[in-house]
Amino acid sequence: MRVIATMSGGVDSSVAAARLVDAGHDVVGVHLALSKAAAASGRSKGCCTLDDARDARRVADLLGIPFYVWDLSDRFRAEVIDDFIDEYRRGRTPNPCVRCNERIKFAAVLDRALAMGFDAVASGHYAQVIDGPHGPELHRGIDPTKDQSYVLGVLDRDQLACTLLPLGGDRKEVIRDEAESRGLLVARKPDSHDICFIPDGDTAGFLATHVGAAPGAVVDAESGEVLGTHADAHAFTIGQRRGLDLRSPAPDGAPRYVVDVDIDTSTVRVGRAELLDVDRLEGEHLTWTGEPVGEEARPVGVQVRAHAAAVPASLRVTAGRALVDLLEPIRGLAPGQTAVFYDGDRVIGSATVDTTHRQGSA
Amino acid sequence: MERRIYLDHAATTSMIPAARTAWLEQSQQSGNPSSLHSSGRERRRVVEEARESIAASLGTRPSSVVFTSGGTEADNLAVKGLYWSALRSRGASRIAASSVEHHAVLDPIIWLEEAQGAAVTWLGVDAVGRVDPAEVAELVADASTIALVSVMWANNEIGTVQPVHRIAEICRAAGVPFHTDAVQALGHLPMDLGSLAADAVTITSHKIGGPFGIGALLVDAGIQATPVLHGGGQEREIRSGTVDAPAAAGFAVAVEHAVQGQQARARQLVTLREELITGIVNAVPDAIINGDRGIGAQERLPGNVHVSFPGCEGDLLLMLLDAAGIDCSTGSACTAGVPEPSHVLIALGRDEAGARSSLRFSLSESTTPEDVAAVVAVIPGAVERARRAGAPASRVG
DSSP: OEEEEEOOSSHHHHHHHHHHHHTTOEEEEEEEEOOHHHHHHOOSSSSSSHHHHHHHHHHHHHHTOOEEEEEOHHHHIIIIIHHHHHHHHTTOOOOHHHHHIIIIIIIIHHHHHHHTTOOEEEOOOSEEEEEETTEEEEEEOSOTTTOOHHHHTTOOHHHHHTEEOTTTTSOHHHHHHHHHHTTOTTTTOOOOOSOTTOTTOOHHHHHHHHTOOOOEEEEETTTOOEEEEESOGGGOOTTOOTTOOOSSOOTTOOOOEEEEEETTTTEEEEEOGGGGEEEEEEEEEEEESSSOOOSSOEEEEEEOSTTSOOEEEEEEEETTEEEEEEEEEEEOOOTTOEEEEEETTEEEEEEEEEEEEETTOO | OOOOEEOBTTTOOOOOHHHHHHHHHHHTOOOOTTOOSHHHHHHHHHHHHHHHHHHHHHTSOGGGEEEESSHHHHHHHHHHHHHHHHHHHHOOOEEEEETTOOHHHHHHHHHHHHHHOOEEEEEOOOTTSOOOHHHHHHHGGGGGGEEEEEOOSBOTTTOBBOOHHHHHHHHHHHTOOEEEEOTTTBTTBOOOGGGOOOSEEEEESGGGTSOTTOEEEEEOTTSOOOOSSOSSOTTTTTSOSOOOHHHHHHHHHHHHHHHHTHHHHHHHHHHHHHHHHHHHHHHSTTOEEOSOOOSSSSSBOTTEEEEEOTTOOHHHHHHHHHHTTEEOBOOSOEETTEEOOOHHHHHTTOOHHHHTTEEEEEOOTTOOHHHHHHHHHHHHHHHHHHHHHHSOOSSOO
16 A cells, blocks of 8 residues: 555654554655744654654664655644634634644645555544454454543544554553664654643643633632632633642531633632533544444444543434533533543544533532 | 766856866865965965956956855845945945845845845846836936846746846946856856946856856955955955865866866757757647747857646656656755745746746756757656656545
């Protein structure tokens, strides 16, 4: 196959490209220049700095494959960064990595690759594409601490059919050792955790700059008592505990969490952890990686963030909306988060959460 | 590695055998040309003979040849050196240059403007990228404020030849120093510096079949240029640093070759160039040939073909041609692999998408009609694919 290997300059995508070359594919390495701001800052924690482009290029040199940088920064700004800002402006909590996979890596890049005569796009994500009776299936990576099937849960079946994930069958240590034994210079490079377009990790500062500060009151969710003030409602997300700066402790001494952010009035409501428990959620913007689910309820696992366990649930779809009854509550769930549905280790599909129902509330 | 068709000679071209021989021979010797002992004298002799040879080839005096590390350094020395000297000696603080200069001229000027308060006048260009000498004449009417004028001999991207002789005369008559970047012109256009009223001329070795890492600023001994590099006082104290004697020897051979074979080479390249242009336009009817469409060697560099393919990204075309065994260029400056839209095409009035849709092919005497035919055969398919790849994706709404 003719394959575009996306190469971030990190360990994972480097080994992924190397494995594809070994497998006899005709591989071309592509580094995605996504964020001009990150490149200019020269910091190496994100995924698209000058150092990372150089690292990726040096790996391609070693593998003896062609290598190019694709400048998708305009597209990335429009589809991911602006979306991120808009979602926060609406008081929602988006996952930009999910968005990037959905709109950039397995959309803009894949479409471009196919148009140019390539057969597939590969990445170093820890997840597995497995041939099933009805075509390719997306499964969790076997390393539970690294599994990235969640951020790929938005891919549809056409995208999945052109996706190669060479690492999902191994554990991270194996990949690092393999990078070392292959002589890849990036073998001991640290993993990246930050949002790539916020290389200093200061998400609150980024939002204050781009969304604008919305100061307001911090209110007890149960009594309605005003407990204090805050500088910017956008800096708070449901389930957050840090940064509340409340002068008086809760009467029972229990920690208090953000349980709701009302962006219209800039009010942040706080309360006991139990108030965060969600037992029902609804979602829009459905995608299906496997068989679509219909009106008939079906048991699934639901995962709502990249590193969390799936909880058992019952899923049905009505009028293009996912209605999910959770058999165990999820603590802390904000509109805008992506819910990925699993059948065991297999991804079925996803929805963007827009409504949550708290235990005990109507 | 498979046989590749290399059509990026304006980026760099392989060393000619005679230059390689001269360079290799000297690389086996020892001695610093600035040393006073016998080994040093032997070394100095090599450098001075190279200087004399280059001066003779180009119709100038040996004392005018200031060796540098290459074209970029020579351009920096000309722009900054002439500016600083003019500022100090007569308080002139304005630099005028064409808007289509190479970044090695463009960026030092912008730096002088931003960091040192220089005033800058950018000379506009017409639709083929040419400066109007009348605009220069108008500008230098007030000569006392102009530190220097810099206009390249021929453009590295679109190949347009500038009226440097006219502009040089206008500047000389007004008493304004004139610099020209002749990096692309050398070897492709007739070059007799005795008939050019320029005060400083940039040339470099690796573009004409000499070794990397050496170039020269041809600047008359009577012209004051403040050094950029200070140190041991070599090269008339304009450019300190030990001269690379083996590179100078190879450079001199390459300059001689470039000048002697120029006419025959230009005839050969113009023929191939026109074949390539005709082939491309026939294969892709909406392709736009950028630069001067005059079919001679006086208006356009003989080996330059610069084409815009509407609806394509040049990057993707380059990638597809690369996979088909053809090396060419998008012709634009590139840092970290992310190309900016060409300032040259922007100066011609193109929008950003138009500026990004271009490829440059630059030919040499090693290019064959079969190479040209192979490129013409590959281009339509590559253009079609690049157009599809550049079209807005259907699934993303």
